[in-house]
Amino acid sequence: MHFDIKPHNILLDDNFAPKVSDFGLAKLYSVDDEIVSMTIARGTLGYMAPELFYKNIEDVSYKADIYSFEMLLMEMLGKRNNLNAYADHSSQTYFPTWVYNQIEEGNHIEIEDATEVEKKINKAIIIIALWCIQMKPNDRPSMNEVVKMLEGEVECLQMPPKPFLSSLDQGQIKDIGHNVGQSCSSIQSDDSSQSIEL
Numbered sequence: 001m002h003f004d005i006k007p008h009n010i011l012l013d014d015n016f017a018p019k020v021s022d023f024g025l026a027k028l029y030s031v032d033d034e035i036v037s038m039t040i041a042r043g044t045l046g047y048m049a050p051e052l053f054y055k056n057i058e059d060v061s062y063k064a065d066i067y068s069f070e071m072l073l074m075e076m077l078g079k080r081n082n083l084n085a086y087a088d089h090s091s092q093t094y095f096p097t098w099v100y101n102q103i104e105e106g107n108h109i110e111i112e113d114a115t116e117v118e119k120k121i122n123k124a125i126i127i128i129a130l131w132c133i134q135m136k137p138n139d140r141p142s143m144n145e146v147v148k149m150l151e152g153e154v155e156c157l158q159m160p161p162k163p164f165l166s167s168l169d170q171g172q173i174k175d176i177g178h179n180v181g182q183s184c185s186s187i188q189s190d191d192s193s194q195s196i197e198l
Contacts, residue, residue, distance in 0.1 A: 002020060029062075063140045066140055077129075109123075124149070128149045130159070
């Protein structure tokens with residue numbers, strides 16, 4: 001598992017083919033391990049799957065990297081960071097929440113000079129990304145399922161549940177506030193993003 005998929009760690013070769021880099025936080029697990037044990041969380045705030053630092057959600061699995069990858073993909077499509085602290089409205093502060101609301105209301109996330117085909121592809125990728133950033137790992141698709149969705153028709157894709165705090169029960173929400181205050185032992189700055197170990 002990579003544990004730190006983010007824009008800084010995706011490089012392009014001479015042919016502009018993307019390559020994942022920086023395996024400093026990566027950890028090798030058997031492909032048979034559906035659940036992995038960890039003593040500390042690894043990753044960068046904004047791309048880390050919630051189960052890495054909210055222990056009461058579910059166990060950590062390979063779906064943590066699926067979450068990070070789709071946060072990266074959504075950021076690329078939207079041409080903005082996942083967190084916009086300078087937004088005029090609080091509903092626009094967290095980009096995935098804003099995207100979800102736009103798609104649910106039937107609006108398009110505009111891409112400059114996009115053809116109709118490109119708009120359809122964009123919508124499909126956003127819906128798939130919203131599935132992949134569900135709060136609970138068991139609600140996220142596997143990468144095989146992601147590929148099938150990407151190869152299918154956008155009309156066949158269903159909107160996922162809202163993938164944020166609303167998907168947690170009240171006990172988990174209360175514990176999140178408690179855990180965040182106690183968890184952070186070191187936060188290290190990395191350009192405009194923050195790497196964290198808990």
